[in-house]
Amino acid sequence: MVRWRPSGATTIVSGASSGIGWEISRQLAMRGATVIAVARRGDRLQQLADSLSGAEGKIVPMAGDLTDAAFRDQIIARAGSISDGLDLLVNNAGIGGIGPFADATPDRLRRIMEVNFFAPVELTRLALPMLRSSGNAVICNVSSVLGHRGVPGKSEYCASKFAIHGWSDSLRAELARSGIQVTLVSPSTTASEFFDVAIETKESASHRRRGAMSPDRVARLAIGAIEKRRDEIVLSPGGKLLVYLDRCCPWLANRLIARFG
């Protein structure tokens, strides 16, 4: 299969108003893609579009809530008005939840699953006919190292990212003969607005960004994985170590995480 290329591509990126999604959108547009940039904050999406004068590609802002089925229909209709085929769908929008499961309300679990799992899965379902028309399309799901290994204090978030991980593996196999690649990207802690908006029960936000990767670097690595049509990529050395330890020696991972996690 030929390498995926941004130039001339029609793409959708969710969660484009900040952090990783902003950077993925910016870098794709700089390299010639048309990016339908999705998030709730329309003013931020417009800022992104305005910041790209001189870019080869362009940003098409689409403001709305991805958990709204009617809005998901509108995104696909907008893509259809630009091109018959969709070359890339980046399911990146996500929210976190911090604090023990026992202290949280059912609403936290429901909201996290709606945004991190049901919304991207249903957007993908709608996008599949257009992705098939592309002939060389990629679905990139931005998960997390916590979609490979659960840790305490983030149970609902881990569950949502494990769900995306399992669904991505199934979908990749189902689409293997169709020319559509499914690329799972698993970042570790990234310096974005993520922790500012997480649904918390406890803890202070101050210590959580130590050693964080920049969204710019996460975006470059993610786009590199898309271009190479990789199945999955774990971005940080610490993340790779955690995944490796969990696969090779789960009992040790369990003990270390219960003690220090």
Ligand SMILES: NC(=O)c1ccc[n+]([C@@H]2O[C@H](COP(=O)([O-])OP(=O)(O)OC[C@H]3O[C@@H](n4cnc5c(N)ncnc54)[C@H](OP(=O)(O)O)[C@@H]3O)[C@@H](O)[C@H]2O)c1
């Ligand atoms: N930051 C980290 O440490 C980290 C680590 C591993 C994985 N990740 C994953 O990376 C992805 C991007 O996170 P980030 O770090 O860039 O966080 P971020 O800066 O908080 O960005 C999250 C994006 O999602 C959008 N969003 C949230 N809820 C939405 C909704 N209901 N409808 C539409 N858009 C919505 C937000 O836009 P609006 O508020 O404008 O809607 C924002 O653009 C997430 O899937 C996250 O789980 C992050």
